[in-house]
Amino acid sequence: MKRTTLNYWTDAFAFIGFLCLTTSGILLRYQLPPGSGRIDSMGGGRQAQEKAVSVLWGLTRHEWGDIHYYLALGLMAILAFHLFLHWKWIVCVTRGKPVEGSGYRLGLGVIGLLAVILLSAAPLFSPSIQVPRSTFLNETVEDSLIEQDGSAIRGDMTLEQVEAQTKVPANYILEQLGLAPTTSPQERLGPLKRQYGFQMEDVRRIISEYEAP
Template identity: 35%
Template sequence: MKPGLKNPLMRVTNLLLYLSFCGLIGTGALLNWKLIPGSQGGHGLTVLDMTRHEWGDIHFWLGVVCVGTTLFHLVLNWPWLKKIASSGKAWRLVAGLATGALIIFGIYALPLQHSGNGSSEAHQEELPQGKQHRKGW
């Protein structure tokens, strides 16, 4: 990389990383505390004419931007990571990156489960006779 190009790229990368992180915090707080999920008050609520699901989409894409910017930030700082952060020992760098990857993919690999208070039981009373849901479906 050209010596004069890294500094402006770092500035833009750092700004984008900061703004996307702030956006993640803001949309996460909005989703968690104002646009409450489910029957506890989340139906019909909007902020700036957007529903919980629309804000969830924005939250997701801010996360994608944040992850992409973080990876680009690591690429720009690769020489520093190799020399200083890992003290010149490659195994430290590999261990740190592997730990991060394990956390990400470990969480994603967790099995799905039904909560036990499934919606099929809650909606049984609302359905006409003979149209009952089978338990477990």
């Protein structure tokens, strides 16, 4: 294959990969945002089976996330091949004309390239840490959107506190959400929401539809 043809197809595939990566990113941000539903984190029971899961072309947010990831890997491979094809040109432009100081300029270019590579790869080699879920409670505004009889039910409230405020038994809320009955009433709504994938709207509906025996 001629070099010109190879460059043409490399650039074409890079552009297609860029478009697909951008589209999938926008899709994950706006059409299937966090909280759209993940099948394997909804618990069990009939209530969990009736929960809505947003899908696009038959794929959930989690599956579109996998596609986004592999698109990123593919685009990175294409761009690496593109750099390989133009490596001599890159070196020549970085070095400049063969005059005094051109070697110094090339050295700075190599150092800059290594710095960019190391900086971009740094998260891959940085260890993750474990933090309490409660540290995220104040970062999510939607956790405080439930209103019942004029009293706000916040994500930092425990199931026990919700029961005391609304007179709806914590065990009943757990059952309707499809969570394990062994879940402690001391658990807070915010962390439970993130762990099991239910929405705060579900809690509002359960409380409003509850009829005391």
